[in-house]
Amino acid sequence: MMETLYTVSTWILPALLAITLHEAAHGFAAWRLGDDTARLAGRLSLNPLRHIDPMGTVVLPAMLLLVKAPFLFGWAKPVPVDMRNLPSPRRDMALVAAAGPGINLAQAFIAMLLFHLLPLFGDTADLWIARNLNNAININIILCIFNLIPVPPLDGGRVAVGLLPLALARPLARLERYGMVLLLILLLAVPLVASQFGIDWNPLFELITPIIVGLRDILLVLSGHGG
Template identity: 40%
Template sequence: MTEILITLLAVVVLIISIILHELAHGFVSYLLGDPTPKEAGRLTLNPIKHIDLLGSVLLPLLLVISNVGVIFGWAKPVPIDPRNYKNIRTGWILTAIAGPISNFIIFGLMFLILYLFNFGEVVRLIIWYAMAINFVLGAFNLIPIPPLDGFWLVFNILPDSIRNRILLVLESSYGIVINIVGALFAILIAKYTVLPVVVSLQGLL
């Protein structure tokens, strides 16, 4: 396979994976009584509704072309309103963890398919990309640093007084800076924790 085809293949797999990740957030939030994702038109597989030009296309292409050893990206976050949950803490936790769980389910299915069946080189490569990318997305998003899903899991087990202070900071003008720095720090953590696992998975090819 040519490098261009491999690059396009990896990006397509990533886009599908991050869309399913965000769709899982929205679907669980909707099931818990929050109409916000549906009203925003995000309970759909239509990629146009989810794709973020920078995070879903440009960054993944740049990472693959640069051959840095990891492919990553994001879709537009699905809007939710935790105030619509019967139990805000529980609902928020379930909604936050739904994204990573969806990625780990896909990872598990791809792992079983790759292990149990003997496909040709092209199909095995597609399955491996789906497996590796979903493992990275699931594990990375569980890192408890804003703006990742793992942060909201920890956030919702904290006392109300601390949660309110954190929200005030995140909703202030410092929020964007905190999220950017947090994401960069999380990438650094993932480089030494998540990436080595992905490298070991190459033995399945």
């Protein structure tokens, strides 16, 4: 029991920071570009309670963590954005969408830099802080890359809709109502069915894992931990 509580204590802070700043970044970007819908709804706040979806942010990730799943998955409440308030709706929506993964990338890099300060703490605190920082790096890199998958309603899908020619952007945008179902099938259903045949296969994570590892290696070098 104590070991479980200790493990949870090293995940909860980096997870809340990653999710809260991700969502607040969307709202902040929209506000700076001319839409104050998120600001008026209180979504520029750093209070996690304003962004948490009980099932997607708490229950599902906690269950995956407790059963020692090989990945964590979840979601927060979407930030409201009114495209009609944006000067250049397609371009600006792409910028708003990119702000979330961008802040996750920044958090991962900052966590790596903070590893240089660990010698300032005692051995016990040093281990707990190191695990928090390591989890912050992993969570934020995974959130960054996963959200950049070019399938709406993920941020990458909305970036793609904003950048692609209209002939390609319109059919991609129409996928938004089915996008999350498709992702859940690839992320949860396909691995479950494959496991019934004795096959360890998660196509989505096989696709993004090399990118996650490569990005982590780049950030390690940039932060002074590799060469």
